[in-house]
Amino acid sequence: MKFPQQGEFAPFVGPFDPCPPVLCKTYVLPPNLFLSFQPPGLPQFSPEEALTRGTLWPLLFSPYQPKRNQGEASNMEHPNQGQTHSQSQQPHEQENQHQQQNQYHSPYSNPYQYQYQNQYQSQNQYQSQNQYQSQAQDYNQARDPAPGFTPHTKAGDAQFYALLEKLQAVDFVLVELNLYLNTHPDDLQAIEQFNKLTRERTAIANEYQLLYGPLQNFGRAYSKYPWEWNQSPWPWQV
Numbered sequence: 001m002k003f004p005q006q007g008e009f010a011p012f013v014g015p016f017d018p019c020p021p022v023l024c025k026t027y028v029l030p031p032n033l034f035l036s037f038q039p040p041g042l043p044q045f046s047p048e049e050a051l052t053r054g055t056l057w058p059l060l061f062s063p064y065q066p067k068r069n070q071g072e073a074s075n076m077e078h079p080n081q082g083q084t085h086s087q088s089q090q091p092h093e094q095e096n097q098h099q100q101q102n103q104y105h106s107p108y109s110n111p112y113q114y115q116y117q118n119q120y121q122s123q124n125q126y127q128s129q130n131q132y133q134s135q136a137q138d139y140n141q142a143r144d145p146a147p148g149f150t151p152h153t154k155a156g157d158a159q160f161y162a163l164l165e166k167l168q169a170v171d172f173v174l175v176e177l178n179l180y181l182n183t184h185p186d187d188l189q190a191i192e193q194f195n196k197l198t199r200e201r202t203a204i205a206n207e208y209q210l211l212y213g214p215l216q217n218f219g220r221a222y223s224k225y226p227w228e229w230n231q232s233p234w235p236w237q238v
Contacts, residue, residue, distance in 0.1 A: 003034045005062060031060050038180065040187045047169035047197075056176040163208040167215075170201045 006026045013021040042057045050056045177194045184190060205215055213228035214221030223229060 003031045004029055005031075028062065028064075030062050035060075038183070040184060041189065047173045048165075050176065051169040051172045056173055056180075160212055163204060163211075167201065167204045167208065170197055170204060173197055174201060 005028065007029050008024055008026050010023060011021075011025055013023070038057075038060075042059055044050070044056050045053060045058060045061075053061050055061050174194065174197055177190055177197070181187065181190055181194065209215055209221050213231060214223055217229050
């Protein structure tokens, strides 16, 4: 079972549009639009793959495919590539002419307005830059640790990150199953999978906390001596 991933429509094109019109535009069609009610027993991704794809079920996966190819990207980076010098200079000349017309042909134009305006902007920019540098210097000085202070840090070996990543993947699948079981409370297979992953999650969390300290505070995990919660990085910082 496959569903269309995008729709198309023709936007309105006016006779006085300043830019070349886009004759066809596309929009994403989420697969859940075509499911009135999720059937039980759908194929599933592995926990690690589900975490990267944002869903446990391949049927509900909606990939993102960028429309801009390498040629269009290079044109965006170098918009004047392939043009002669006169062609690339033509838009700038038209812009300068337009500015000059607005500047001198307005009945309310002031020949000294732009001189004082540029002088005022340069002074404000200089003052703002000095003020920003002084504030940044004060901020860095305030963040410097006190003399003799040595922060506690946890070890960050390969197992540290491997356990956290595995725990994150299992947590994601548990959330997906939790939401599914809210609408499918009689699905015995999903309940058994949820209980199995809950036991697996408990084992992973216990192994991590035994090696690297608590995952949660306020009585949700034990602590060794000295108090481990003050030691960084915390789980959400890695």
